[in-house]
Amino acid sequence: MWILAALVVTAFAEKPITVEEYLAQPMPDYAQKLTGQAFVDYINEQQPFFKAEYSSEAEAFKKARIMDLKFLESPKKEEMSSDVDYDDSLDENIELPARLSYLRP
Numbered sequence: 001m002w003i004l005a006a007l008v009v010t011a012f013a014e015k016p017i018t019v020e021e022y023l024a025q026p027m028p029d030y031a032q033k034l035t036g037q038a039f040v041d042y043i044n045e046q047q048p049f050f051k052a053e054y055s056s057e058a059e060a061f062k063k064a065r066i067m068d069l070k071f072l073e074s075p076k077k078e079e080m081s082s083d084v085d086y087d088d089s090l091d092e093n094i095e096l097p098a099r100l101s102y103l104r105p
Contacts, residue, residue, distance in 0.1 A: 017048065036054060037054045
């Protein structure tokens with residue numbers, strides 16, 4: 001009976017962590033390198049505010065939206081055309097009313 005009473009008192013004596021206290025805790029180096037399900041498990045162990053769930057579909061969606069590194073560099077001079085020939089005879093203001101029927105039914 002005394003053991004049960006001691007367990008109840010101990011359980012109620014533990015003060016729940018606040019958001020400010022949680023945010024003040026530094027994140028360990030090993031936790032910064034976690035990914036996937038291991039990271040989700042770490043988050044669920046460290047905080048009581050919400051339950052994180054791992055979704056491989058969400059990770060695949062995120063990776064699909066990342067731009068390929070080859071698009072980060074500027075185009076080379078030989079790929080760019082400097083001699084662009086514009087047709088001055090085409091007046092866009094005259095053709096605009098005919099094009100409006102395609103834009104607005």
